[in-house]
Amino acid sequence: MTIPVIAIDGPTASGKGTVASQVAQVLGFHYLDSGALYRLVALASEKQGVDIKNAPELGILAGKLSIYFEKDRIFLNGEDVSEAIRTEAIGLRASTLAAYPEVRSALTTLQRSFRQAPGLVADGRDMASVIFPDAILKVFLTATAQARADRRYKQLIAKGISAKLQDLLRDLQERDARDISRGTAPLLIVQGAQVLETSDLSIDQAVKAVLDWYQSAIA
Numbered sequence: 367m368t369i370p371v372i373a374i375d376g377p378t379a380s381g382k383g384t385v386a387s388q389v390a391q392v393l394g395f396h397y398l399d400s401g402a403l404y405r406l407v408a409l410a411s412e413k414q415g416v417d418i419k420n421a422p423e424l425g426i427l428a429g430k431l432s433i434y435f436e437k438d439r440i441f442l443n444g445e446d447v448s449e450a451i452r453t454e455a456i457g458l459r460a461s462t463l464a465a466y467p468e469v470r471s472a473l474t475t476l477q478r479s480f481r482q483a484p485g486l487v488a489d490g491r492d493m494a495s496v497i498f499p500d501a502i503l504k505v506f507l508t509a510t511a512q513a514r515a516d517r518r519y520k521q522l523i524a525k526g527i528s529a530k531l532q533d534l535l536r537d538l539q540e541r542d543a544r545d546i547s548r549g550t551a552p553l554l555i556v557q558g559a560q561v562l563e564t565s566d567l568s569i570d571q572a573v574k575a576v577l578d579w580y581q582s583a584i585a
């Protein structure tokens with residue numbers, strides 16, 4: 367029997383991480399935050415002084431990442447980088463290097479290795495299109511740019527990180543444009559995906575919608 371995967375893709379700050387991890391928790395499934403891997407490459411390459419334009423070097427680095435996950439903490443070379451990878455600067459760097467085919471292919475096997483019994487909920491940009499094309503359920507989770515900027519702002523402020531709403535809105539529009547227009551694994555709604563517009567939904571409502579679709583998919 368193949369291990370079921372629920373693929374949840376969508377633009378930056380659409381709430382996919384929160385929804386995906388809660389769905390995984392309810393079902394007792396594993397959870398893959400694929401964006402965290404791109405962020406780890408961004409952080410590691412910054413620490414090592416690799417030029418953001420050097421795609422081959424970034425690809426090599428992505429293939430050699432020394433990382434491990436422990437509950438919701440992420441370690442890079444033994445150092446807890448759970449907070450360090452969440453800054454806006456690292457997010458922007460991640461979105462730039464995520465456009466390089468060398469980096470994406472170096473992370474493919476690692477991402478697929480998260481598919482373990484009893485199941486996996488994976489969130490990202492290309493979970494349904496490239497990494498798990500046989501996912502039993504494909505969800506495209508989105509919200510308006512303004513709603514996403516508001517959410518990101520609240521998240522950062524709650525963590526004690528200062529932020530300006532206008533800057534966040536501009537950054538996320540830039541990131542959307544880059545994710546959608548890149549040649550390799552662009553952000554797109556695959557055929558058969560369920561689209562979930564969450565601007566006016568609570569987290570609980572979004573989680574319930576995904577769980578209901580999953581029940582229908584396995585029925």
Ligand code: CDP
Nearest residue numbers: 378379400401402404460461464490491492
């Ligand atoms: O927090 P946010 O949604 O902005 O980003 P993330 O999911 O943590 O991912 C960071 C960056 O990695 C994104 O801006 C994407 O460009 C890229 N990414 C990707 O290309 N493919 C994925 N499967 C996941 C993330």
